[in-house]
Amino acid sequence: MELNDLQAQRAAKLERLKSAGVEPYPTRAHRSHTLAEVMAHFDTLQAEQTELTVTGRIVGARRIMGKLAFAHIEDGTATLQLWLSRADLGDHWFERFRDDLDTFDIVQATGTLRRTKTGEASLFVMSLTMLAKALNPPPEKWAGLADVEERHRQRYLDLIVNAEVRDVFRARAAAVTAMRRVLDERGFLEVETPVLQPLYGGAAARPFKTFHNTLGQELYLRIATELYLKRLIVGGFPGVYEIGKNFRNEGVDRSHNPEFTMMECYQAYADYHDMMDLVEALMRAMAIAVTGSPQATYQGQVIDFAGTWPRLSMTAALVEQTGIDISEADDLATLHQAITARTLKVERKETWAKQVDELFSVYVQPLLIQPTFIIDYPVALSPLAKRKPDEPAFTERFEAFAVGMELGNAFTELNDPFDQEQRFLDQGRDFAAGDDEAHQMDRDYLNALMYGMPPTGGLGMGIDRILMVLTDRPTIREVILFPHMRRRES
Template structure:
């Protein structure tokens, strides 16, 4: 690697440490306390005159004042000041601290604790060791690193300098823990299903393709967990869930990342009404666990999870907002003609169902701020959902929408193997007509249904979008530790 001038200067300091017989990257630390533990007990530790050993990264400039020096170090729990005097530390290590250490170096210090005249807790350093010499200096204005592209490409640097970013991912972990606790308490069994699948399915998306050399078989990274989880319902598991990574070979925007985290759960002897109740309770429990309230602020909007969610019918909403009755216009070309006649600006789609979805997404979804269930999806949009008994053009499906964002998908699961086979065949015709996101024929899944699957309610929730919502982030990239980015030259 070619080193720039600043890196070469730091390398020279590293070599001086080695020449002095010191290992700049020792195998272990002798830390006795985290910084947070010290700060929590500071007065008792000062009164008892206890000696502590803490470790952390030097943050900010070291301030050298003759025979005294000051610095702050930070670990994963907090920040504390170091009071470094030549008298206490000794001539050799004081000179080393002054001349060979830098911002971002990771050090270990031992000493007693006191408060300065301003009341700031400080370690009065008696011993010091280097745990990791940083060859990369902080960027200019490192304390305010704000360039989005730089932050995401070097997430490790972003985490070093931006505590608010670290807090996002602490909250993310808390959200997933709360979600898991909610489902565990209600008797759902956590399971694991294949990430590599011979037939991709369970969603409308393009897959990533790979090859199994030994089996000489083309495989796909899963786009959803659904069809395998429903096989478990067939097998007699009454309530199952999985929190896992899914992969879709599609565009990246503020709510989409090609690799994302999904929670899917399925409950036997339930329908989509039961799952709506489950979703309301789950969101309320998660928001309460994370924020201690059922009301949050998101991008300038107040969102209230304490109330019953609204229900909005797709056909009714479309006719109300656009004047187009999709229940009467059930073919693609006439629908597109009606859209043009109404002066509406939406992209043309390859199928009637996709065109309906585009119409809804453009003119209705962005207006839905408070928690809302979108219901009455047309059959062509829902190849795995049961039809409504009273309206065979529609399905028992819903999508939870919050702040204009689709948070998931759910339905009364289609358990008729003959109907499911016909839906897959229709999807195949849509694929041949140009819909490259249409679902594939899965004969093994149909075979599973032929053993009998009880009435079942299923749900998928996009975990990343829930994290966006509860951390007040406008893009999915901010809540994924390592989002996909274009390669640089």
């Protein structure tokens, strides 16, 4: 490796340690207490003069004051000051600490607890062991790695220097645990379905393609888990769910990443009303797990996940915001005429369904700040949802919105194989008309439906977007540990 000046200086210290017989990367470490345990029981441990051993990374500046030295270490649970004296540590290790150790080095320290004259909890060190020499120095501004792109590219460094970033991902884990708990308590079974699929389906999206050399077969990274999970309902499970990665070959922006985490669940003998109740319960539990209450503050606004959410039909929402009734403007030409007549600023789309979706995205979605269900989508926008018995041009489908983002999507699932086949054929015509996100024909799924699928409610929720809201992060990259980044220019 080519080393810069700062790295070379640290590498020279590494060689000095080795020459002195110090192993800078030993195989074993020992600790008697985490730093969180030390801080939780500090007074007792101090009173008992218990000798303990702790481990951690040196953070902040080391302070050398004649025959005394001070540093703080952090182990991912808490931070503690090390108090080192030449008299207690001995000349050799005191000089090694002074001359050859650096900020970011990882050490093991043994000693007893006391408070300094200023009252700071400290470990008075009797012996010190090197655990890992850091060759990279901290960023110039120790207060935090400020460059957003660099934070995402070097998430490991971001996590070292920005404690609040670690808190975000602890919150993410707590939210997912709460989601699992709700689903498990309601009798859902957690399962795993294929990531590599011979046909992609379950959503309107472009897939990533790959190739299986042995089988000589083109495969796709899944865009959704839906069709495999519904096969399991056909197979007799009363309720299933999966939390896993989906992949969509789409743009990257504040709420989209090509690789993202979804929870999808399916419940036999349920419908989209049951799924609305489930969304409310899940969001309430996840908010409490992260914030301690059903409320979360996002970009200065309190978002309330308690109680029953408003339910508004897509048709009514569009009439209210655009004046266009899509039940009357029910073909592409008529819809385009209505948009032109009202001088609405929307991108022209190649199909009626895409145009309706664009109209909704521009004029309705940004206004949905508090949790809201938009219900009863047109059939053309919902190829896997069951028709409304009293309005067959529309489906029993809803999307859950908050802070202007879609957080979830649900249906009363279509279980009529002949209707499903016709929907697939209609989607095929949309694909031929230029909609490269249209759903593919899936003959095996149709075959599964022909064995009979009970009335079923299905739901998908975007974990990443939910965490954006619950942790008050403006972009999806802030809640994904390693978001997709454009390759650096050489």
